[in-house]
Amino acid sequence: MNIGDVARLSGLPAKTIRYYEDIGLVDPLRSSNGYRAFRENDLHKLAFLGRARSLGFTIDDCRSLMRLYEDHERASADVKRIVLEHLGRIDQKIEELSEMRATLAHLAEACAGDHRPDCPILADLAADPETASGHLKNDDGRPT
Amino acid sequence: MNIGDVARLSGLPAKTIRYYEDIGLVDPLRSSNGYRAFRENDLHKLAFLGRARSLGFTIDDCRSLMRLYEDHERASADVKRIVLEHLGRIDQKIEELSEMRATLAHLAEACAGDHRPDCPILADLAADPETASGHLKNDDGRPT
DNA sequence: CTTGACCTTACAGTTGGTGGAAGGATTACC
């Protein structure tokens, strides 16, 4: 199989596949014309990588997961640990984004969004840290 | 004020402040010794930038927001539009992460996480797209 | 025999900074 074939079959761009070879995630053979020659196994690996990446695993995670995948003596605990760590990172990210979301939603709500220049959003962004968005979360002046 | 002072006051690393000058977000004066000389206004700008960045705005957004901040003829609608667009991107990101989270949580739950090599996580990652994690979402074999 | 689709490598750019080296300026202290 040429790179175009595995690209179609795996759903990964050819560029990405070349990149994955570059960083040692796959290692296709070479035809006499210099073209990469992928085996079934390479295709499987690439599909594995694509799925893992789509679940947000880092390339480094992918490397570990692939190693475990190919090691039939592995302990499932090792796999689970990677997943749970990743899950923790995702939860943290969701947490951060939700906080941003809440603040931004408050700000957007407070802004008239018309032709006038008065804008609580800009006022908040310009406020010193003590004040910033605190007056929208609790409006009685107590420190947050 | 030297860069160390504004770094302390704004909470931004000196490196970041230099970078912001590099990309044209601030434009401090220079003392005769070549040191950057920040005015009050520069400090305000940097604090503004720090707050906007902490809310997840891109540097490009920050540029637009700063322009609007400094334009006293602005329409608050322009500010609100930027915020709402950003809010949309955040919601999308949260959505994506939540989907990942759900899939990963299912997988982790299904995995014994012990010394044995059997691992539904690896099985899922290796499965072809038709099957992948679908069998965990609906276990009757219907296509998802 | 040429056209077009495919393949190759290599280098630059993306985002938003961070780290480090090499060297000049200033301040503190003896």
Place this chain on the structure above:
DNA sequence: GGTAATCCTTCCACCAACTGTAAGGTCAAG
């Protein structure tokens, strides 16, 4: 006045995980 510590300067390289582009080699169809 010397010197050590702390600032400050510029410049270049690096992070993730690709993506874009250029310049060129290969192959199958008509």
